[in-house]
């Protein structure tokens with residue numbers, strides 16, 4: 223609790239400090255390449271046959287996804303707190319790479335905890351992290367995947383908190399992490415809101431984002447929460463089916479519970495033990511979800527639904543061929559739902575999708591799953 227209470231105080235003071243914000247804004251501009259554009263996916267809109275589909279292009283960020291927005295913000299916070307070492311967890315390796323990048327930029331030593339199973343499946347990301355001077359520590363407990371990596375990172379932090387900051391990768395874990403990650407990712411929604419007003423002279427009718435832990439969705443949605451006329455839709459990983467263990471849709475199919483220090487919807491069995499989860503995309507297979515999403519669900523402000531593995535894979539191909547963009551498999555879940563929603567709306571309406579990341583990382587896995595040469 224002491225570590226968390228200290229973090230609340232440090233973060234609140236950083237948030238109010240114009241120098242901290244200016245330094246972060248400068249980095250986002252010069253190192254990440256922000257602002258990321260909004261883009262009209264005309265041919266994909268034609269294919270869907272209804273409303274106009276627009277993308278918020280987080281795939282164009284340095285390192286290829288939204289994760290860098292949070293990693294840089296928290297790395298700056300680490301320096302401000304006078305801490306000398308960073309740890310992080312990673313599943314598919316995207317947050318690990320973003321954190322390794324931020325730490326190389328600032329010259330901070332970094333250790334990334336990664337399930338041994340994920341180390342095996344995500345070799346290119348493991349190599350990138352090592353190239354940037356990060357130590358990747360394989361976690362061999364439990365299912366050897368993301369939730370075990372979070373456990374291990376929290377264990378390390380409890381014994382090293384004097385010198386170490388834990389850069390968590392999504393809007394999960396105990397307070398204040400979900401708030402900090404949401405705030406750093408809200409640059410996505412702030413830009414999208416302003417760009418919509420400038421380019422479209424209005425706000426989008428519908429906004430769609432995929433939900434793993436929920437950070438790209440929270441960052442996209444948060445600046446629109448007060449705009450009650452904007453419909454917000456979060457898309458979870460529907461996996462193979464709605465049977466236990468075959469998907470990762472805690473908001474759609476889970477029960478309230480506690481995981482990694484936060485109360486939220488969780489995939490669990492009758493005894494309250496966390497259940498195994500499955501998704502075709504490694505970035506979405508987490509058995510819990512950010513607590514603010516649970517609040518938005520219960521309040522009715524955001525609708526949550528899910529997309530099956532097969533629909534995400536089919537949508538990846540459509541976006542590649544229609545738009546010349548390879549979306550991440552995670553993002554493909556959101557685009558699939560956006561196309562479905564667009565099909566039911568008039569042509570003059572706007573559906574905006576958070577294009578959370580690029581899909582080159584998924585090419586080999588897609589080739590394997592669809593029986594094509596890589």
Ligand SMILES: *Cc1c(COP(=O)(O)O)cnc(C)c1O
Pocket residue numbers: 287288289316317391392393432433434435436437438439505506550552553578579580
């Ligand atoms: C990590 C990742 C996600 C899922 O994480 P959230 O915290 O739910 O955003 C989605 N898309 C991409 C491209 C990712 O790398």
